[in-house]
Amino acid sequence: MSVESLFPRLEPLLPRVQKPIQYVGGELNSTVKDWDDAEVRWALMYPDAYEVGLPNQGVQILYEILNELEGTLAERTYAVWPDLEALMREHGVPQFTVDAHRPVRAFDVFGLSFSTELGYTNMLTALSLAGIPLHAADRTEEDPIVLAGGHAAFNPEPIADFVDAAVLGDGEQIAIAITEVIREWKAEGRPGGRDELLLRLAESGGVYVPKFYDVDYHPDGRIQRVAPNQPGVPFRVHKHTVMDLDEWPYPKKPLVPLAETVHERFSVEIFRGCTRGCRFCQAGMITRPVRERSITTVAAMVENGVRESGFNEVGLLSLSSADHSEIGEIAKGLADRYEGTQTSLSLPSTRVDAFNITLANEFSRNGRRSGLTFAPEGGSERMRKVINKMVTEEDLIRTVSTAYSQGWRQVKLYFMCGLPTEQDEDVMAIADLARKVIKAGREVTGTRDIRCTVSIGGFVPKPHTPFQWAGQTDHETVDRRLRELRDDLRRDKEYGRAIGFRYHDGKPSIVEGLLSRGDRRVGRVVQAVWEAGGRFDGWSEHFSYDRWMECAAKALADTGVDVDWYTTRERDEHEVLPWDHLDAGLDREWLWQDWQDSLSDVEVEDCRWTPCYDCGVCPTMGTEIQIGPTGKKLLPLTVI
Amino acid sequence: MTQRLRVRYAKRGRLRFTSHRDISRAIERAVRRAGIPVAFSAGFSPHPKISYAGAAPTGVASEAEYLEIGLTRRCDPQRLRADLDASLPPGLDALDVVESGGGGLADRLHGSVWLVRLRGVRPADAADAVERFLAREQVEVERLTKKGMRRFDTRQAVVGLTVEGAGEPAGQEPDRRGEEHDSTPCAILRMVVRHVTPAVRPDDVLAGLRLVAELAPPSPPEVIRLAQGPLDDETGGLTDPLDFDRDVADSRDDEQGTVDGAGECAASVGGDVAADL
Ligand code: B12
Numbered sequence: 001m002s003v004e005s006l007f008p009r010l011e012p013l014l015p016r017v018q019k020p021i022q023y024v025g026g027e028l029n030s031t032v033k034d035w036d037d038a039e040v041r042w043a044l045m046y047p048d049a050y051e052v053g054l055p056n057q058g059v060q061i062l063y064e065i066l067n068e069l070e071g072t073l074a075e076r077t078y079a080v081w082p083d084l085e086a087l088m089r090e091h092g093v094p095q096f097t098v099d100a101h102r103p104v105r106a107f108d109v110f111g112l113s114f115s116t117e118l119g120y121t122n123m124l125t126a127l128s129l130a131g132i133p134l135h136a137a138d139r140t141e142e143d144p145i146v147l148a149g150g151h152a153a154f155n156p157e158p159i160a161d162f163v164d165a166a167v168l169g170d171g172e173q174i175a176i177a178i179t180e181v182i183r184e185w186k187a188e189g190r191p192g193g194r195d196e197l198l199l200r201l202a203e204s205g206g207v208y209v210p211k212f213y214d215v216d217y218h219p220d221g222r223i224q225r226v227a228p229n230q231p232g233v234p235f236r237v238h239k240h241t242v243m244d245l246d247e248w249p250y251p252k253k254p255l256v257p258l259a260e261t262v263h264e265r266f267s268v269e270i271f272r273g274c275t276r277g278c279r280f281c282q283a284g285m286i287t288r289p290v291r292e293r294s295i296t297t298v299a300a301m302v303e304n305g306v307r308e309s310g311f312n313e314v315g316l317l318s319l320s321s322a323d324h325s326e327i328g329e330i331a332k333g334l335a336d337r338y339e340g341t342q343t344s345l346s347l348p349s350t351r352v353d354a355f356n357i358t359l360a361n362e363f364s365r366n367g368r369r370s371g372l373t374f375a376p377e378g379g380s381e382r383m384r385k386v387i388n389k390m391v392t393e394e395d396l397i398r399t400v401s402t403a404y405s406q407g408w409r410q411v412k413l414y415f416m417c418g419l420p421t422e423q424d425e426d427v428m429a430i431a432d433l434a435r436k437v438i439k440a441g442r443e444v445t446g447t448r449d450i451r452c453t454v455s456i457g458g459f460v461p462k463p464h465t466p467f468q469w470a471g472q473t474d475h476e477t478v479d480r481r482l483r484e485l486r487d488d489l490r491r492d493k494e495y496g497r498a499i500g501f502r503y504h505d506g507k508p509s510i511v512e513g514l515l516s517r518g519d520r521r522v523g524r525v526v527q528a529v530w531e532a533g534g535r536f537d538g539w540s541e542h543f544s545y546d547r548w549m550e551c552a553a554k555a556l557a558d559t560g561v562d563v564d565w566y567t568t569r570e571r572d573e574h575e576v577l578p579w580d581h582l583d584a585g586l587d588r589e590w591l592w593q594d595w596q597d598s599l600s601d602v603e604v605e606d607c608r609w610t611p612c613y614d615c616g617v618c619p620t621m622g623t624e625i626q627i628g629p630t631g632k633k634l635l636p637l638t639v640i
Numbered sequence: 641m642t643q644r645l646r647v648r649y650a651k652r653g654r655l656r657f658t659s660h661r662d663i664s665r666a667i668e669r670a671v672r673r674a675g676i677p678v679a680f681s682a683g684f685s686p687h688p689k690i691s692y693a694g695a696a697p698t699g700v701a702s703e704a705e706y707l708e709i710g711l712t713r714r715c716d717p718q719r720l721r722a723d724l725d726a727s728l729p730p731g732l733d734a735l736d737v738v739e740s741g742g743g744g745l746a747d748r749l750h751g752s753v754w755l756v757r758l759r760g761v762r763p764a765d766a767a768d769a770v771e772r773f774l775a776r777e778q779v780e781v782e783r784l785t786k787k788g789m790r791r792f793d794t795r796q797a798v799v800g801l802t803v804e805g806a807g808e809p810a811g812q813e814p815d816r817r818g819e820e821h822d823s824t825p826c827a828i829l830r831m832v833v834r835h836v837t838p839a840v841r842p843d844d845v846l847a848g849l850r851l852v853a854e855l856a857p858p859s860p861p862e863v864i865r866l867a868q869g870p871l872d873d874e875t876g877g878l879t880d881p882l883d884f885d886r887d888v889a890d891s892r893d894d895e896q897g898t899v900d901g902a903g904e905c906a907a908s909v910g911g912d913v914a915a916d917l
């Protein structure tokens with residue numbers, strides 16, 4: 001049965017909303033396939049505004065890979081702003097895809113990409129606009145399989161009521177595998193209905209289907225056990241890891257929007273994974289091991305991406321780009337190739353060492369030297385040992401003064417507040433560090449025309465990290481420390497004016513903390529907040545801490561647990577954590593040991609350059625580190 | 641910069657929802673993809689030498705938008721038109737390219753012809769409102785601008801205003817799949833409006849019609865700009881603003897016999913990579 005475009009019904013609403021262009025689709029390199037020719041159809045959503053969601057690489061990659069498959073179709077949908085939401089409800093226009101403006105409910109799979117938990121309420125808006133029941137339990141054969149992916153899906157328990165399934169890790173291969181399972185099931189005439197399909201997905205071991213697992217609680221509210229309630233469903237679900245990224249050089253056809261978005265550039269992931277072992281970093285822990293793209297693949301992807309998109313900026317993206325085994329060659333080779341072409345290159349630089357400045361110099365060869373970013377994350381030496389960010393104060397000051405002496409005028413330093421074991425003086429140490437940086441910078445440059453911006457984020461303990469057991473610092477403490485730090489910098493006559501200070505208040509971190517380490521009971525809170533009007537929680541103008549707290553108090557009233565229990569409470573070694581049955585490969589004992597080590601300031605090395613320290617990932621997942629160097633060099637581009 | 645070309649382009653169908661900034665980004669990218677040798681400004685952050693004249697507002701389609709592009713190498717205007725058009729997203733279409741004959745293009749855009757489709761409005765009611773509007777010397781309306789609420793006259797800027805009755809205005813995207821062809825009435829207004837300051841836009845004229853005759857369309861009007869150019873005071877119509885440039889180019893051709901450098905405009909970025917991969 002064919003599906004008609006909703007565009008004629010949407011179009012009259014568009015003149016009445018902000019930035020209507022975001023809803024019309026038609027991006028360069030977007031794909032519209034014939035509905036009736038497809039056997040399996042995916043609607044992919046990045047549950048945030050189009051301007052944030054469109055550039056998302058995860059969605060772009062899956063969109064392209066799925067559309068390359070014969071008999072498979074994928075379209076995209078994004079969160080609509082409240083102005084259009086109201087009009088859509090008034091005029092009965094359901095959630096639509098931007099590609100062919102088809103109703104989301106007509107698809108076989110509704111796949112959502114969660115890089116942050118703050119998209120959960122937007123998922124509920126989309127489901128409700130789509131006419132899909134909010135609760136998985138209420139869905140029928142007429143509804144798509146609602147599937148979550150992305151980093152937040154490593155603990156999908158807070159949205160377990162709303163999603164039918166979740167996938168952990170890299171999506172490329174599993175999306176194809178899921179498509180195949182659905183295709184077969186549909187070809188067989190959909191035996192056993194929706195449940196049979198979910199069972200087939202669950203039995204494969206690569207897809208988590210929450211409803212096939214029961215959670216029992218102790219009287220005090222802790223989880224007693226999580227166990228499958230169906231034969232054939234595995235006790236643990238494993239993450240997916242794509243090996244040999246050179247075989248997967250996506251995106252090949254980057255989407256180029258008409259609307260303005262947050263990331264107006266072509267990005268190439270130069271590697272996945274990170275083994276630096278920063279203890280606060282969920283991304284680093286769950287994406288192990290490191291898998292590099294080779295210098296030649298990176299260069300070919302850049303060349304192709306620039307030609308296909310017309311973007312004039314290229315970003316080399318990864319969790320720690322300066323760590324690529326041939327980053328020096330890549331930087332020099334690309335800078336040579338694009339010199340004089342008005343194509344600029346960027347590298348999110350975070351590593352604190354002189355080499356990083358050499359790289360930044362290469363990249364800014366024909367552009368400007370505006371700002372450099374380093375992320376020491378912790379203000380005091382002790383704090384940096386706790387989080388395993390191995391940078392000494394000496395290193396930092398030397399690196400930053402080198403940057404100033406080479407013509408950089410603005411340096412940004414990234415820190416976190418509320419880290420485990422943090423004391424007031426650890427935060428105040430940030431001010432001292434900033435002062436020393438400016439002092440040294442003035443000495444080496446002989447000018448007062450240098451600046452340093454201190455940017456501070458609140459720490460949120462995340463699942464699958466050594467800090468998953470830690471108590472989160474309450475927002476009163478975080479806010480007080482940040483205030484004192486700000487006042488201290490303001491009072492400073494000598495250096496204060498050269499130091500910028502940027503921070504967010506601690507309240508949103510508490511909500512993130514609730515959603516990150518929550519269990520299934522937190523789903524009620526998410527729903528209550530959404531019903532009370534919660535939308536776009538990643539946007540400070542829409543986010544309401546009070547609404548979250550009021551709804552949480554009501555929704556958790558009969559559970560015996562509360563927001564503090566989920567956030568500021570420290571867990572002990574043997575407590576069953578809501579995500580223990582979800583396997584990121586990390587050995588639980590190793591994580592616990594690392595947590596204990598952090599408390600006694602013991603650091604771990606990077607397993608790329610030192611012997612394996614048995615975090616558990618490689619043997620469990622059958623993976624290995626893939627790094628260069630390949631020894632290859634880039635030749636200039638020939639112009640024909 | 642060795643050559644300046646003037647381009648007429650259209651924004652059609654759903655691309656009418658692009659803002660002027662969206663369009664300039666899309667055009668810059670299309671220029672890069674097409675390998676057009678655009679000149680860049682000097683200085684700290686060089687930007688491509690593309691300038692725009694009199695862009696239609698967001699939400700309004702147009703068959704007559706204009707830009708001027710500076711090149712570092714001479715190009716054949718027809719070939720550049722084809723290259724640019726192929727590289728632009730569907731709905732943004734390069735229609736006409738001529739070499740600049742000098743003078744300011746913006747100075748020649750004295751007025752616009754607009755077609756406004758009013759669904760749910762009976763042509764007779766529209767005709768009545770138009771008659772009353774034209775009978776006035778002045779019709780003041782208010783609009784919220786960046787500088788706050790402003791009050792200005794709309795009547796004097798209107799050179800011509802007629803009702804064309806039911807039917808599809810030209811240039812509308814033909815993909816109205818699934819639309820039922822029911823008997824909803826539809827009036828189409830044709831406006832010739834002089835460019836004045838503050839600008840009088842079709843929606844201001846509609847506000848005027850509402851004021852004088854309580855004409856209130858039940859759904860948002862669909863507006864399309866058909867032409868921009870010098871106003872012919874005798875006929876009340878517009879002439880093609882590029883005619884002047886064409887005349888200059890013709891007389892130059894007559895002198896030189898051929899178009900200089902035609903066909904030189906090959907891709908200069910994004911060419912193939914040497915076989916090192
Ligand atoms: C570029 C970037 C941004 C950009 C662009 C965001 C965007 N729209 O894509 C900007 C600057 C806007 C940004 C903002 C933020 N970011 Co950010 N960002 C990144 C960065 C550097 C790259 C992301 C990326 O493209 N990865 C590559 C793609 C291919 O990976 P992926 O999206 O995870 O997708 C794969 C899988 O997850 C899976 N998958 C994903 N979705 C789905 C869906 C389904 C159905 C399936 C089956 C599979 C699947 O398949 C994909 C292919 O394998 C990462 C760091 C990194 N290297 O990953 C941080 C990172 C993702 N960001 C992070 C954070 C915290 C944020 C912010 C919340 C920061 C803030 N406090 O404001 C905001 C949130 C924005 C928002 N509202 O969504 C964190 C996430 C922390 C975590 N939980 O691990 C990261 C990991 C950085 C870090 N080290 O902490 N970010």
Ligand code: SF4
Nearest residue numbers: 289607612613615618
């Ligand atoms: S198992 Fe060893 S080699 Fe593999 S990521 Fe963990 S520590 Fe590194």
